Each structure stands twice: as structure tokens, then as C-alpha cells.
Amino acid sequence: MESLATREQLDPAALGELEAAFAGEVIHPSDPAYEEGRAIWNGSIDRRPDLIAQCAGVADVIDAVRFARETEQLVAVRSGRHSYPGLCVCDGGMVIDVGRMKGIRVDPEARTARAQAGVLLGELDRETQAFGLAVPAGIVTHTGLAGLTLGGGVGWLERKYGLTVDQLLSVDMVTVDGELVRASEDENADLFWGLRGGGGNFGIVTEFEFRLNPVGPRVLAGPIMWAVEDSPEVLRFYREWIQGAPDELTTIVTHRRVLPLPTIPEELHGRHVVIVGSCFAGPVEEGERVLKPLRDFGSPLLDGCAPMPFTKHQAILDPSFPHGWWYYIRSCNLASLTDEVIDVLVDHALGIASPVTVFSIFHLGGAVARVGEDETPIAARNSGHIVNVIGITTTGDGFDQEREWARGLWSALQPHHQDVYVNFLMEEGEDRVREAYGAAKYDRLKVLKRKYDPHNFLRLNQNIPPA
Ligand SMILES: Cc1cc2nc3c(=O)[nH]c(=O)nc-3n(C[C@H](O)[C@H](O)[C@H](O)COP(=O)(O)OP(=O)(O)OC[C@H]3O[C@@H](n4cnc5c(N)ncnc54)[C@H](O)[C@@H]3O)c2cc1C
Numbered sequence: 001m002e003s004l005a006t007r008e009q010l011d012p013a014a015l016g017e018l019e020a021a022f023a024g025e026v027i028h029p030s031d032p033a034y035e036e037g038r039a040i041w042n043g044s045i046d047r048r049p050d051l052i053a054q055c056a057g058v059a060d061v062i063d064a065v066r067f068a069r070e071t072e073q074l075v076a077v078r079s080g081r082h083s084y085p086g087l088c089v090c091d092g093g094m095v096i097d098v099g100r101m102k103g104i105r106v107d108p109e110a111r112t113a114r115a116q117a118g119v120l121l122g123e124l125d126r127e128t129q130a131f132g133l134a135v136p137a138g139i140v141t142h143t144g145l146a147g148l149t150l151g152g153g154v155g156w157l158e159r160k161y162g163l164t165v166d167q168l169l170s171v172d173m174v175t176v177d178g179e180l181v182r183a184s185e186d187e188n189a190d191l192f193w194g195l196r197g198g199g200g201n202f203g204i205v206t207e208f209e210f211r212l213n214p215v216g217p218r219v220l221a222g223p224i225m226w227a228v229e230d231s232p233e234v235l236r237f238y239r240e241w242i243q244g245a246p247d248e249l250t251t252i253v254t255h256r257r258v259l260p261l262p263t264i265p266e267e268l269h270g271r272h273v274v275i276v277g278s279c280f281a282g283p284v285e286e287g288e289r290v291l292k293p294l295r296d297f298g299s300p301l302l303d304g305c306a307p308m309p310f311t312k313h314q315a316i317l318d319p320s321f322p323h324g325w326w327y328y329i330r331s332c333n334l335a336s337l338t339d340e341v342i343d344v345l346v347d348h349a350l351g352i353a354s355p356v357t358v359f360s361i362f363h364l365g366g367a368v369a370r371v372g373e374d375e376t377p378i379a380a381r382n383s384g385h386i387v388n389v390i391g392i393t394t395t396g397d398g399f400d401q402e403r404e405w406a407r408g409l410w411s412a413l414q415p416h417h418q419d420v421y422v423n424f425l426m427e428e429g430e431d432r433v434r435e436a437y438g439a440a441k442y443d444r445l446k447v448l449k450r451k452y453d454p455h456n457f458l459r460l461n462q463n464i465p466p467a
Pocket residue numbers: 041077078079080081082083084086087088098117137138139140143144145146147148149150151152153154155199200201203204205206321423424460461462
């Protein structure tokens with residue numbers, strides 16, 4: 001890449017003005033905080049911005065946007081740093097980072113929560129679960145609430161309470177002109193529609209307001225594991241069993257090699273397995289009844305399903321996806337787990353080489369599918385499953401092989417692809433972004449983009465170019 005811009009090249013007067021007022025921190029490449037400041041979750045992405053503006057509040061975001069506009073910076077926006085393709089950091093240009101903005105306020109009476117854009121999922125659960133309430137969100141606690149919400153948000157509560165955006169009440173956003181606006185059903189309703197899936201295309205979000213719903217705080221949840229050789233039968237059984245599943249039950253099927261965790265018997269470490277993870281968001285006794293046929297099926301190697309705090313279950317997958325490992329993702333949605341699909345999945349499961357590579361199959365339906373197709377931009381509502389294939393290595397060693405394996409599985413599933421979930425895209429081009437919304441809604445998003453960001457100032461994202 002080209003060398004980084006010096007202070008002089010960045011317009012010292014404008015920069016001095018930004019820094020003088022800034023409550024957070026403006027980090028330069030020469031600062032000790034720079035290396036940590038530019039690091040993101042996906043260790044395979046290595047980019048060096050000229051500036052990182054770590055905002056402490058809305059005023060900082062406004063100033064950062066105005067500075068970037070005036071000095072014509074390329075801008076990446078960052079909250080939780082979990083963008084799979086690393087769109088939250090740029091080579092050259094400026095990162096506007098809201099990760100320090102961590103305010104959360106729960107109103108248990110009104111059953112609402114306000115959360116600033118730097119909040120991580122585990123931090124929100126911690127506050128809402130104190131009152132037995134929750135926002136449906138993702139399955140790894142260190143994921144950022146902002147990026148996840150703006151793309152939709154799937155997770156363990158999706159079949160009961162829908163996507164994260166289905167519980168969104170309002171959004172505070174700084175526009176590309178540096179103005180603070182609010183979007184809700186009653187205020188800037190067009191923008192509110194776009195923010196419920198259209199990603200970071202329209203402005204920089206500083207705060208969300210959510211409706212809360214009762215969850216736990218103890219739920220019946222956890223993994224049940226079989227040998228990968230049993231996977232064809234397990235998947236066929238699973239396919240029938242979920243047909244009658246109540247909304248309270250959300251499951252995710254994972255194929256992988258067992259991680260060497262102290263909580264798992266040593267003789268299983270490294271074995272190729274199929275795992276059905278469950279979360280029953282209802283009374284534990286009812287969950288026991290619903291899960292019994294699955295637990296009784298075949299000869300599980302391990303049954304870790306038990307009543308546990310919802311927050312504990314939310315953290316179960318954290319060790320599988322730590323910061324700094326190398327990740328390559330391919331994803332698609334499927335209508336159903338047909339015999340042909342199962343054959344492809346099992347075939348590739350047997351070929352997993354890396355001890356940390358995984359692929360997961362999310363079960364949709366329930367509340368996700370009851371929201372109308374046009375109520376939000378998201379196209380995946382009527383899909384049966386999301387498949388997320390993640391080739392992983394702990395360092396760069398062996399990464400190319402895992403990437404090829406992930407591409408191979410994704411390509412083999414191609415005849416069955418329906419659409420795709422925007423938050424599980426790499427940088428795959430405009431057609432794939434269109435697929436995440438469908439042609440008609442994509443066009444509507446482009447019109448909205450023209451209204452809120454006509455010059456595509458915010459283009460380091462799953463970009464929707466202005467109409
Ligand atoms: C380990 C892991 C687990 C995941 N699990 C799930 C899951 O269970 N369910 C699910 O739905 N998704 C999941 N995802 C995908 C996740 O939703 C996306 O990666 C999401 O973008 C992460 O948000 P972030 O704030 O951490 O990301 P960042 O990298 O900080 O941001 C990603 C993008 O979001 C936009 N953005 C971020 N913050 C703002 C803001 N304040 N204003 C405007 N735009 C903004 C920008 O375009 C940015 O490039 C997971 C990702 C990872 C890495």
C-alpha cells in the first residue's frame with residue numbers, strides 16, 4: 001500500500017481543531033495506541049488507516065464526520081470490530097470508531113432499553129437479564145450490537161422474538177452532514193425502514209432503543225454431540241423433528257472438530273462431530289419435553305443440554321471465535337435440508353482439516369417469518385436455514401487451504417442457494433448485496449441512499465450505491 005498521510009497532508013489546521021475539542025482520542029500511526037487501535041477481530045485483515053477517531057459521544061461523531069467531509073477522507077465506521085471482511089478498517093483514510101460509547105439504560109417497567117453504538121452483545125445481555133428481559137441478538141458475546149443490528153441480527157431467540165431489528169424502536173444517527181437525526185416508525189420512517197437491515201449505508205448510528213421481552217433468566221440450552229459418521233441420520237432426524245418445533249426452540253447445527261476445552265472430555269478432543277445446539281426460550285419443563293426426542297436419538301457422544309443462565313449459554317461459543325484468529329466466511333440461505341444438501345454437508349464435514357474450522361446451519365422460521373417481506377429490507381425471512389461456512393486457522397499457517405475448503409463447500413451448495421444474509425457476506429460485489437435484499441427492496445434502498453448519502457461518503461460497507 002501507499003505510505004500513510006503525514007499530519008501536514010491531513011490538513012493540520014482542521015486536524016488541530018478536531019483534536020482540541022475531541023473528548024475521545026484521535027490516534028495517529030506514531031501513537032503507542034495505534035496497533036491495538038487498528039486491530040480487528042479477523043486477524044487475516046491487516047490495514048493501516050491514517051487516523052483513528054475513537055469517539056466518546058455524539059459530539060465527537062459529529063466533529064469526526066465534518067472533519068472527514070472537509071478533508072475528503074476515506075471513512076470506515078466501527079463499533080464492535082467484527083465485520084467478517086474487515087470493512088471497519090481502511091488502508092489510509094480515517095476510522096470513525098464508536099466502540100467507546102457504551103451507555104446502556106434499561107427501563108424494566110416500560111420493557112425498553114437504550115444502548116449506545118459501542119455496546120457488545122454480552123454487555124447488553126448483562127443489563128437486560130438483571131430483569132429477566134432480553135433483546136434477540138447474536139450467538140457470540142463479543143460481537144458489536146451496532147453492526148449486527150443494522151444488518152438484521154440472527155441468534156438463539158430468533159424464532160421466539162424475531163431478528164434484532166424486529167425489536168428495534170428507534171435509532172439516533174449522525175448524518176453525513178454531521179446532523180443528529182432520530183428514526184422510528186413515527187419520525188423519518190423511511191430511514192427507520194432502511195436502518196432495519198440496510199447496514200451502515202445511511203449515517204453513523206450513535207444509539208438504539210429496543211423493546212425488551214421476557215427470557216429466562218434460566219433457560220434449557222446447550223449442545224448435543226454425535227460422531228460425524230452419524231451426521232446423515234442426525235440431519236434427517238433433525239429435519240423432521242424441527243417441523244413441529246415451537247417458536248420457543250431455536251437450534252443451530254454445527255459440524256467441526258471438537259475444541260480441546262476443559263469442559264469437554266479429553267477423549268473427544270479433535271474428533272469430527274455434528275452438534276445440535278439448542279436454546280429453549282420458555283419454561284424449562286416444557287423445554288425438557290420438546291428436546292427429549294433429540295436427546296434420545298442415536299448415541300450422542302455428549303449431551304450438554306441443561307438448565308442454565310441465559311447469559312452463560314450466550315457465552316458458550318465465545319471460545320470458538322476469539323479475536324485475532326484468521327477467518328474466511330462464505331454463506332448462503334437454503335429452503336430446506338434436502339437429501340442432496342445433506343450429502344454435500346456431510347461430505348465436506350468429513351474433509352475439515354483445521355482443528356478450529358466450523359460450519360453452522362441456523363434454523364429460521366417462527367417469528368422471523370411472521371414479519372412481512374416488505375416491513376424490513378431483509379430478504380432471508382422465508383428461508384429455512386442460513387448456512388455459515390467459516391474456514392479458520394489460529395495464524396496465517398494453513399489459511400489458504402481452509403479458505404479453499406470453505407469455497408468448495410459453498411460452491412457445492414450453489415444449486416440450492418436461495419438468498420443471503422448481509423452480515424455474513426465477505427466483499428462479494430454488488431450482485432450479492434442485491435441478493436441480500438431482493439431486487440425491489442434493493443432499489444428502494446438505493447433511493448434512500450441518494451437521500452441520506454448522495455455522494456456515497458459511507459462506502460466501506462456492504463455498499464448500496466445511491467440511485
Ligand atoms: C464471532 C462473530 C459472531 C457473529 N455472530 C453473529 C450472529 O450470531 N448473528 C448475526 O446476525 N451476526 C453475527 N455475526 C455477524 C455480525 O453481525 C457482523 O459481523 C456485524 O457487522 C458485526 O458488528 P460490529 O459492530 O461488531 O462490526 P464492525 O466491524 O464494527 O462494523 C461492521 C460494519 O457495520 C457498520 N457499522 C458498524 N457500526 C456502525 C454504526 N455505529 N453506524 C453505522 N454503521 C455501522 C459499518 O458498515 C461497518 O463496516 C457475527 C460475527 C462474528 C465475527
